[in-house]
Amino acid sequence: MNSLETICCLLAHKLMFPKMFNILRGNHECPDINQMYGFQDELERKFPTNNEGITLWNAFNELFACLPFAALIKNKILCVHGGIGPELKSLDDIRKIKRPILYPMTSPLACSLLWSDPMLDLKGFIKNSLRGAGYFFGQEHFRNFFTKNNDSSSFASRKAILEGFICESIDSFSANVKPNP
Structure with a gap:
């Protein structure tokens, strides 16, 4: 899965083109849904030490909670x-x-x-x-x-x-x- 790379690419575009690029919240930008579909597992696989994967997963879900x-x-x-x-x-x-x-x-x-x-x-x-x-x-x-x-x-x-x-x-x-x- 490349969910991490996808969201990072979207966030980079938003930073580079803040007035031309918008990110809306979808139904997978909810902790229970993205966990069920493997986002947490992906982050834990890519960041296996010191609970970094869980820390990142929580941080992304805090970000998703702010999306329009x-x-x-x-x-x-x-x-x-x-x-x-x-x-x-x-x-x-x-x-x-x-x-x-x-x-x-x-x-x-x-x-x-x-x-x-x-x-x-x-x-x-x-x-x-x-x-x-x-x-x-x-x-x-x-x-x-x-x-x-x-x-x-x-x-x-x-x-x-x-x-x-x-x-x-x-x-x-x-x-x-x-x-x-």
Whole structure:
């Protein structure tokens, strides 16, 4: 695994280009999740003496606890890792989330931002049974939310695609860049 190198590269870009590069919190930037997926083990393997791996793991999780849950680009594109849940009434709700927050599952709004997923034909919300957290949200709620909030109409989230980008509807956008060979 190269999680350490990945986060260090992202942090270096943020330091070099602070106004041009943003890092948002995702659902793996939580101690219980990144531990389950091997981040702690990776650090302990790479730094095996004097509990350096555990010390680094704790330090990274303290950093992750400070990361923002969302970004708004030009008052038009809301970027979050997951999606929007019924707790989100305005963009100010996101701004009011107190950070640092080590365990976002303790905040229903933070949990929704990290774990929710769009489901185009759904009316309203249902619990996200696939992830065990967050919600599935429909296009109708999505449009209503953005109409109430600066008439923004775009949304970017984590949905993985193999290469390029997909525009599932006029409202929902997801991108993933395929590395050059």
